[in-house]
Amino acid sequence: MAHPPVNVLVTTSRMPFAVDEIHKLGETGNVVTASDTFAAAPGSHSRGAADHIVTAAPTQETEQFIADVVAAIAAHDIQFLLPMFEEVFYLAAHRDRLEPTGATLFFPDFDTLAKVHDKVTFAQLCRDLGLPVAESITATDDAELKAAIGHWDHWFARAAFGRGGLDILTNSGPLADESSPDDIHPTSDDPWLVQEYLEGVDRCSWSVVRDGEIVLHSTYEHPLEIDDRGGIVFESVDAPETLDAAQRIVGELGWNGQISFDYLKTADGVHHMVECNPRPTAGCTVATSEELDAALFGPVPDGPVVVPAGRKKMIKEAVLRDMLLHLRRAKADAEAAKGAKGVYSQDHDHLPLLYTVLSLQHVRQYRHALGLDKASREDLVAAQFFDVQWDGTAIS
Template sequence: MPCAIDEIRKLGERGHEIIASDTFFSAPGNHSRYATKRFVTPSPRHDTERFVAEIARIVDTEQVDLVLPAFEEVLFLAKHDVPMPRSRRFFPSFHVLETLQDKYRFGALARRLGLNAPEAVVVTSREDLRRAAARFGDYFAKPVNSRGGVDLLTNAGARAGMLTIEDCDVSKASPWLVQPYVEGRDVCTFSIVQHGVVTGHATYIHPREIEHSGGIAFESVDIPECVTIAQRIAAATHYHGQLSFDMIETPRGMVLIECNPRPTAGVHMMSPDMLEAALLDERGRELRVVPPGVRRKYAIALLRDMILHVDEAKEDAKYLFSDAKEVVTDRDDWKPAVYQVFSYGRVIAYRRKLAGKHERKMDLKKAYFEDVSWDGSEPTSAPTSRRAVGSAMQAGGIPR
């Protein structure tokens, strides 16, 4: 994940010793020059017990003081209460994480706190999905546990028609949320939270997206209401860790869409000094907010979008050749960019796995997320003959 690469670099620049881990060898962050040690772990989704045991071993043997989960592996770590005797866990209880990760439960929590979140229903069959869609007119649907703009069903806006109801895997084991479509500008936030107190915050937009689902160019903006929303939810849940929200800016204010209880691209907006200070401010003495106008980009993703969507190449080029700072490619830390290319082999393997099945447009992101994604349940172990195949999880640690 680019956010993991960014945190590794920024904390490394500040003089911290970084231990990086992921579930596959070519994970870009593991090859940063700021990673003094790197580990390849089993998959948290497919080989949970071994993953938890390996993280506990690394924390103990490397005497890690701070554990920073970078994706949904945080839910596996929290649920299984991984023993970390010498470390500070920078994540909350499993109950808090599960409530925020679940799109339906999060919306209900937001409304109880007096925040603006759309009413929604949960469906467990395609027939129920059709009825709910008809009820709302312009609608938006996604799995109750989802991420990264993957599996979005709607009949309105730029994403309309990218997925059909027949494409959706809806069941009791994989329920979907359906809600009215909200028109407006997509706005995201990222916060560092210390025991319910926000110590670092970024509000940002993503003017360029990959398949209208995930940002590839970013700019910080000043919307005080977003800071207030993050503070209210953090305080109400006594959150501890990295916390992100997706919202829609409308004429009547911000509308909360979902929570990602983990880092997102907002970390790119923070300077190394701000990120470090927010992480080390354990008593929550100060709120640090990224000023508007900070711009970042994923150059490789912009190039890919130019090639695959020629009609949008001119707009992509505007951001590619802008003065926005590149996140992944860094001439002083060039290996992550090289391994980003090598890691595309995961996408090829994922597509082979789907051979003969209906191909969905977001398989690129699914390939990277597949074995670190939380879907509400997980096996506790995997057959010993299974070779662990990883995804985009990278966890940085600050050892003593």
Template sequence: MRVLVTSSRNTFALDLIRKLGSVGHTVFASDTYEGAVGSHSRFLAGHLVTPSPRFATDAFIDTLNAYVREHDIDVIIPTFEEVFYLAARVADLPAGVELYAGSFADLARLHDKASFQRLAQEADVPIPETVVVTSPAELREAIDRFPRYFARAAFSRGGVGLLTNTGPLAGKIPVEECVPTPEQPWLVQPFVDGPMVCTYSVVVDGRVTAHTMYKAAEQWAHSTAIAFVAVDSTDTLRYTQQLVNALDPGFTGQISFDFVDHGTEAAPDYKIIECNPRPTNGVILLEADDVSRAIEGVVEETVVAIPGTERQITLAVLADAFTEPLKHLPTTLHDLLHVRDVGAGWWDGAAMLWSPATLVHGAKISHGDRKEVLAALGDDIVWNGEPIQGMSPADAESLESVHAGRL
């Protein structure tokens, strides 16, 4: 295949580039700035800098299309929330290129946390008690219901913007700064003790072809996971297939879920929290050939990561920096230049030399705003539920359905 991997700033995008390139695919990369780490891997045939899909959607699509035609790209594999812009404009992509993602309607339903909770119920996948709030008054009323709580926007990602009164993130965001609206509601759930586990899956024509469940073997500053260990995925593989069946039996793409284990080590009890309809760090736990065959859909049985498999993200300091205020940037840059690269075996260290550029990119985007580097870093590629420039009437209607369904 001739593959274009977009949003190459992400660690898992770099891993995907390395894996696909190492097994013989011709791989290209793109992002909105020159210093994205994945754009400098030795496994690339070339890379492209594009306009922002969020702030200049038409220009983003036009630039990408020209590159796809020039390099005869077969497949575009999104790795972050540019997937929504590409899916909404899929009719404008060159004939013959495949977008490795679900339809916009499916992706919107997965990304919106309120609609995803309803999907999980339809799929008979356990969820925690959930209250959807659409005003600051409703938010305060909801958090008063739970002695321990956590809340987040319906369109959010990772640990960014998490309101809680429990654990290491307690009080990090004041409740006064959280302003739910009918257009941007929040979800409030009881905080329940138990480890968070995450999954990553490849799905082809409605069948899960690769799956891994993993937990953080090590965390940096009690927040960002920097080492991952695969665990038995029997239950979550079943849940993932149930969710895909309920969503769209023809779904193709990469999909990731977060669960909390409310049970014990001997008797797990997983409840699903949210979905990222894109890859996450779980891909690093799978072997290169398995990832390639799963994406192509040529596996007879679902490929799963062997329990006990452990990997580390390169440059843990970089991951930690994404959760810290900008005042920590000088210290982070110092640590970044002294941390040992743990991407052993790839002989691709030049890519990681561009990591400081990733931090600088986030700092530039957030200039003048009170926001963390992680939130800033993705600002030009995220999607928060707004109508997308040039989207089809059918997709606009599906977005309205998602919005209407959560009230």
């Protein structure tokens, strides 16, 4: 590390990419305080975290959450605020309360975040920049949804503010007919985007951006997914198309922070833009500790550092779960995970793996908060998000 240690506050430490970044920031000598809404969040117990705190829930207790963050910045002499999930929207909406702390706020303003988070406005931004994106129709009521899905023989629909493989409707692919159009009721405040279903390979990218310039970038695929909704093995690939697309977008927006994109690569090699996550994703796991530290705190390089193809990480416990639940594909799962290192269990840093089990209490909290009385296959995913997500509604 070619700079003095930086005091970093990492929020929403439960996420696998938060676990990864906390470990790496600590490994390179920075002083990390990890925070989340519950004490058992795995990243809070990484060796990379010098301390950890519990805050109020951003989604349900926004005012107290901001107060908790301001207090943590003062108490831990924080120099750099690094959000990991959609709590970034609540932080950005109250930027005026955070700026006087003097900490570097490594995220854009609220309007810029919202523009790329909303799938409808993101698709239009891509068209304006000449980037490939599937033809789409926006539905804001039941009649428009019915008409839109009748526009194509094979279609795919998503809530404008849906995340994590949830809020999806399609008549094609592995998730076909899991939900019924009769159960979906779009509104002007909660629109759905309907597109033609395209066959191809899912790819994702993650970038660290400083003042509109990408300084670190990775592209990756998911050799293995959990319930067809999210990757649990991540392998870096060579795809200059994603770097070009990401740079066009962040340059246009003057982005400062981490940002991630999803693409669908069709047989002709075109990378169609799918959605943006204005935060880190699993792409950070295939970067090294030194690469991440330099991207965040080092001099801005002459050009972006691009993670080479062939690096591989996995969420080991999710792989084992899939093998046990689907014994017939255990051999294929093992092959997909071959050569991958764990995200939650890294060298000399195994407590996050233990706390993934202890943090299952958060699923119960999620079910209690929503008054659910019947288990769902989506509970494990939904519980990751319910108290740190933003669904497009006004933030107080």
